[in-house]
Amino acid sequence: MTKAxxxxxxxxxxxxxxRLLADRLAAATRQHxxxxxxxxxxxxxRELANEIAQNMVTGFPGPRLREAxxxxxxADGLIAVTPVFTGSYSGLFKSFFDVIDKDALAGTPVLxxxxxxxxxxxxxxxxxxxxxxxYLRTVVVPTAVYAASEDWGAGGDEALxxxxxxxxxxxxxxxxxxxxxxxxxxxxxxxxxxxxALAAAKE
Amino acid sequence: MxxxxxxxxxxxxxxxxxxxxxxHERIKAMVTIAQKAEEVGLDVFATGEHHNPxxxxxxxxxxxxxxxxxxxxxxxxxxxxxxxTNDPVKIAExxxxxxxxxxxxxxxxxxxxxxxxxxPWFGKDVRQGIELAVENYALLHKLWREDVVDWAGxxxxxxxxxxATPRPLDGVPPFVWHGSIRSPEIAEQAAYYGDGFFxxxxxxxxxxxxxxxxxxxxxxxxxxxxxxxxxYVGLGGQVFMRKNSQDAVREFRPYFDNAPVYGHGPxxxxxxxxxxxxxxxxxxxxxxxxxxxxxxxxxxxxxFLMDHAGLPQKTVLEQLDIxxxxxxxxxREEFAKGRPAQVPDGPTHTALVARRDAELxxxxx
Numbered sequence: 001m002t003k004a005x006x007x008x009x010x011x012x013x014x015x016x017x018x019r020l021l022a023d024r025l026a027a028a029t030r031q032h033x034x035x036x037x038x039x040x041x042x043x044x045x046r047e048l049a050n051e052i053a054q055n056m057v058t059g060f061p062g063p064r065l066r067e068a069x070x071x072x073x074x075a076d077g078l079i080a081v082t083p084v085f086t087g088s089y090s091g092l093f094k095s096f097f098d099v100i101d102k103d104a105l106a107g108t109p110v111l112x113x114x115x116x117x118x119x120x121x122x123x124x125x126x127x128x129x130x131x132x133x134x135y136l137r138t139v140v141v142p143t144a145v146y147a148a149s150e151d152w153g154a155g156g157d158e159a160l161x162x163x164x165x166x167x168x169x170x171x172x173x174x175x176x177x178x179x180x181x182x183x184x185x186x187x188x189x190x191x192x193x194x195x196x197a198l199a200a201a202k203e
Numbered sequence: 204m205x206x207x208x209x210x211x212x213x214x215x216x217x218x219x220x221x222x223x224x225x226x227h228e229r230i231k232a233m234v235t236i237a238q239k240a241e242e243v244g245l246d247v248f249a250t251g252e253h254h255n256p257x258x259x260x261x262x263x264x265x266x267x268x269x270x271x272x273x274x275x276x277x278x279x280x281x282x283x284x285x286x287x288t289n290d291p292v293k294i295a296e297x298x299x300x301x302x303x304x305x306x307x308x309x310x311x312x313x314x315x316x317x318x319x320x321x322x323p324w325f326g327k328d329v330r331q332g333i334e335l336a337v338e339n340y341a342l343l344h345k346l347w348r349e350d351v352v353d354w355a356g357x358x359x360x361x362x363x364x365x366x367a368t369p370r371p372l373d374g375v376p377p378f379v380w381h382g383s384i385r386s387p388e389i390a391e392q393a394a395y396y397g398d399g400f401f402x403x404x405x406x407x408x409x410x411x412x413x414x415x416x417x418x419x420x421x422x423x424x425x426x427x428x429x430x431x432x433x434x435y436v437g438l439g440g441q442v443f444m445r446k447n448s449q450d451a452v453r454e455f456r457p458y459f460d461n462a463p464v465y466g467h468g469p470x471x472x473x474x475x476x477x478x479x480x481x482x483x484x485x486x487x488x489x490x491x492x493x494x495x496x497x498x499x500x501x502x503x504x505x506x507f508l509m510d511h512a513g514l515p516q517k518t519v520l521e522q523l524d525i526x527x528x529x530x531x532x533x534x535r536e537e538f539a540k541g542r543p544a545q546v547p548d549g550p551t552h553t554a555l556v557a558r559r560d561a562e563l564x565x566x567x568x
Contacts, residue, residue, distance in 0.1 A: 053468075054468045054469040054473070056468075057465060057466075057467060057468030057469070058407075058468050058469060058474075059407070060408055060411070060477075062469070062473065062477065063477070187387075188387045188388065188390075188391050188418065190391070191337075191391050191392055191394075191395035192395075194333075194334075194337050194388065194391075194392075195337060195341060197334075198334055198337060198338050198356070201334075201357055
């Protein structure tokens with residue numbers, strides 16, 4: 001069965017190193033999970049910036065944002081990559097996850113990654129990204145990937161490639177092991193049960 | 204099918220003049236607007252209930268009692284009455300009194316309220332919103348149907364040998380709608396009691412409400428109140444009209460852009476495309492409103508939001524003229540076409556009394 005791997009990237013420049021890292025993570029994961037059985041969909045938050053801000057104000061997503069949110073919540077695996085802004089994930093990145101229902105990602109395997117100008121911000125992954133996805137009750141893979149500017153130059157590449165490969169393997173294993181799922185259906189508690197629950201609580 | 208208006212009762216600065224009406228002006232304007240609704244041939248006026256500025260209508264039955272005395276045909280309703288933070292005993296008493304004074308021209312819409320601090324202000328816990336709505340309404344329903352009530356629950360002091368007075372007019376309680384924006388539990392509650400379900404769909408896209416309304420219709424049938432098509436559905440709407448579409452857009456845009464709820468967000472064009480808001484000619488309003496039936500089925504009540512976001516009273520009254528003269532007569536005619544005979548009309552006291560009498564006769568026979 002084909003697995004849906006969704007990549008969310010919050011890089012702002014074009015091309016962005018965040019997107020670059022996202023693509024390498026996606027390619028590596030696909031390699032480990034099976035090229036033929038893994039569909040990759042990349043969501044550039046930059047293109048949804050307006051609709052994300054509007055959702056904050058109106059309470060509902062515009063058509064393109066809704067389509068993106070549906071893809072993320074139906075994903076078998078998620079790769080989430082943000083640039084480091086002011087010591088944390090970017091506001092756009094956080095806002096995207098803010099407009100998603102807090103229960104919609106429960107159980108989803110997630111690989112977290114970030115980019116920054118220097119390696120000094122790398123603990124953003126452990127101090128900001130991991131708690132965010134823990135709150136959403138996702139399953140975050142042990143290896144988080146940080147790429148600083150120097151990683152794209154001489155000497156850095158090998159270490160980065162190693163981390164990408166390890167993280168991708170971890171994500172692929174979780175995606176493969178996860179049974180197929182569909183987005184949660186709206187279920188209604190029959191009214192008698194709602195009344196009975198109240199009566200029981202009263203006792 | 205019934206047509207009317209619902210008001211939030213916001214005191215908002217007119218963005219084109221910078222003028223803010225006083226609370227007194229706004230309250231009097233709401234009453235004038237209600238009377239105008241009857242004058243232009245609408246069926247329903249509904250007021251919100253709020254307990255925080257910039258809103259004025261904290262005491263709906265006081266306002267509706269005044270409107271009742273100054274109108275003859277208009278049905279007086281709410282949008283919504285807070286079933287979570289009001290004492291259900293007081294709701295039973297207030298609305299039964301209003302029902303007598305208005306000779307039956309009263310119904311009401313239950314809502315949970317969406318302002319967090321209102322709960323603690325009234326000694327309640329916002330996290331128990333659904334439970335409060337369930338228990339309080341169960342008590343209200345009983346108080347209107349049983350002359351002597353013994354009752355104990357989680358949220359209110361128990362009642363022994365209590366009789367809510369006055370008893371409902373002709374022994375038939377006011378019709379109840381349950382309003383909800385997102386909770387399937389409330390659609391389920393409306394279906395369980397055979398009450399109406401009002402989807403205030405004005406801020407959100409239709410797909411979301413299609414799910415809620417079809418759930419309500421299915422469950423209405425499940426509980427044996429009739430077929431899904433016989434369930435009572437009400438819908439919100441929001442319009443601004445001028446003879447020429449471009450004039451309507453130009454005049455309404457500053458109000459839209461600065462509106463308390465959705466202002467400073469999406470463009471007027473996006474919002475019009477995604478929600479029921481129509482800004483344009485009366486013909487455009489007619490077309491968009493008629494399309495509601497295609498999405499939600501034949502329904503019983505259509506309420507429009509007309510007097511918000513700082514629109515001056517004069518403009519609102521002009522809007523009501525257009526609504527009453529050019530839009531609603533066409534909607535009545537068009538909605539009547541192809542409407543199956545078994546689909547009920549909008550609920551009235553007379554119809555409810557007749558239904559009760561028919562049911563009694565059936566039991567006796």
